[in-house]
Amino acid sequence: MTMSTEVGQTASSTTDSRRRILDAAVACFARSGFHGTSMQEICQEARMSPGGLYRHFTSKDAIIEAIAAEERERNARYLGAVQAESDHLQALFDGGFAFLKDMAGSRDAALCAEVCAEAQRNPRIREIFEVNHRQARDSLTRAITAAQAAGEVDGTLDPHVVVKVLMAIADGLIVRPSFDSEMSVERIEPGLRALIHRMLRPQSETSTPPREHTP
């Protein structure tokens, strides 16, 4: 009995310490970049001894990999919502805008810009986040292909180019939030939905875009 309680407490305290380290690391990376952050600074931010930190992560790369794994889990939730049995375009819009609104202006958005910058100079960072990029790309490609099969998206469009452009729009809106702050995602949502709908719908169709989601 005592034994099992102790095990329970230890597991929970391990989870807490991990969480504290990862939160501290994200705060440091957002402030100083991957390159400019030392393990010592992460210890200080997490109010933890180096021994305590190294018990969980043996290197900065190991911390970055854990952060990328969390990003992958979060993305999987949005990408799951995008896959639908019917109303494919509606699901794509709802999942996409939920993601955009959660990301824009958040600490994760600052981290996204940092990933883009660092991936261009550090092959290890590129490799770690490449997996996440492919996950999003492949999942969105499946959604677009399904929408084409259902006649909701123009079948003559190359789904790979469509996904590349949709991801570029999301990346652009996420990484450059510090400029043009009055043009928030919320503010441009109706216009952006209409533009993407014009881009994707079959040529003959002139209907209105999928409605905005009212939870």
Next chain:
Amino acid sequence: MTMSTEVGQTASSTTDSRRRILDAAVACFARSGFHGTSMQEICQEARMSPGGLYRHFTSKDAIIEAIAAEERERNARYLGAVQAESDHLQALFDGGFAFLKDMAGSRDAALCAEVCAEAQRNPRIREIFEVNHRQARDSLTRAITAAQAAGEVDGTLDPHVVVKVLMAIADGLIVRPSFDSEMSVERIEPGLRALIHRMLRPQSETSTPPREHTP
């Protein structure tokens, strides 16, 4: 005679030194970020003494401002090409793709990602590059408005949202080149032109997008 030659040489050598410092700084910033680069590293990269460097720039911020000013001059060339008396959409496409192709994968693209990351944590960097952002935004808005007046772009679209989306596409393609390298700007150009054309053209029109520029 001697005097004027000396003045000439001095002016030219001043220009050369400035150029050497700015090139060295861009290389350092692309490699280590704004935050992670010291004046000493820029001296080393430029093979110049601190005294030589400080004669031209008294701070890292002054160097970053000079780089932003150069970016502004370069952007002005592309943005000038986008303003047209007629065939507004053709000019927009040609200017836009010339810019994208010059940027994508270049050292300036790495710097663009760095600017986006650093602007989120450093108000001074945001302020410096905000001017460039507005220059591009306002110039593109004029071009879209002119294209709407000429009936080439749907007059019911909000030009501010259109420009926001076009700039997001460009930002997204520029800052994330390290992933999906097989989907280069050259590769997706025909598809991207078609998608943007579908997005912008008047609803009644089903014509083909502006042709690709063949110099």
